[in-house]
Amino acid sequence: MLLSVHDLAVARGGVPVLEGLSFALAPGEALILRGPNGSGKTTLLRTVAGLQPPLAGRIDAASDAIAYAAHADGLKATLTVTENLTFWARVFGTGDIAPALAAFALEDLADRPAGALSAGQKRRLGLARLLVTGRPVWALDEPTVSLDTAAVGLFADAVRAHLARGGAALIATHIDLGLEARHFDVAVCKASPRAAAEDEAFL
Numbered sequence: 001m002l003l004s005v006h007d008l009a010v011a012r013g014g015v016p017v018l019e020g021l022s023f024a025l026a027p028g029e030a031l032i033l034r035g036p037n038g039s040g041k042t043t044l045l046r047t048v049a050g051l052q053p054p055l056a057g058r059i060d061a062a063s064d065a066i067a068y069a070a071h072a073d074g075l076k077a078t079l080t081v082t083e084n085l086t087f088w089a090r091v092f093g094t095g096d097i098a099p100a101l102a103a104f105a106l107e108d109l110a111d112r113p114a115g116a117l118s119a120g121q122k123r124r125l126g127l128a129r130l131l132v133t134g135r136p137v138w139a140l141d142e143p144t145v146s147l148d149t150a151a152v153g154l155f156a157d158a159v160r161a162h163l164a165r166g167g168a169a170l171i172a173t174h175i176d177l178g179l180e181a182r183h184f185d186v187a188v189c190k191a192s193p194r195a196a197a198e199d200e201a202f203l
């Protein structure tokens, strides 16, 4: 397994949001996270990505397995598209950025500073960054926000190619990407309000 989550509980601002989460991703698998606004998808992804500690339970993955993408995080506004991708390729020790440029149709924008891109173009650059990380598990929070129909198609193709190469993906999205993937409604793991109230009693 590339990623295994065992009886995980996650919290936001000290308040338990989800509990009893268990799932695993093998090479080639994608899991789509569903759930209404505020149900805890972002909190789960941030925890899996190591940006915040779990409240309980275990996450098993190699320390350098996960690439997390949320919004336009990590883009350097004054660097061009090419310079941004080259920077990240160096950070992650990978080489050629050409496949990443091509996968997200960024060739014509290669010399434009990231700060001068439109919202959808910035998103495409943020997603292209995933390809240069070389990391096997993509944890993606609403990756298609701001993307037009063509770009959503490019993104779905990039995920399919990643899975075909033996990667895996955990994706919070409200839209149908047309991927062959399991779906998981996080709302079924909503933390019980009683647990939160009991915690408060100890504050």
Ligand SMILES: Nc1ncnc2c1ncn2[C@@H]1O[C@H](COP(=O)(O)OP(=O)(O)OP(=O)(O)O)[C@@H](O)[C@H]1O
Residues within 6 Å of the ligand: 012, 013, 014, 017, 035, 036, 037, 038, 039, 040, 041, 042, 043, 044
């Ligand atoms: N910084 C914070 N401090 C306290 N509570 C927060 C914080 N950020 C989010 N929350 C709360 O934590 C809960 C889970 O939020 P989260 O962002 O994980 O939901 P989500 O499923 O990703 O929602 P959406 O579909 O709207 O993106 C929500 O009730 C939210 O209001």
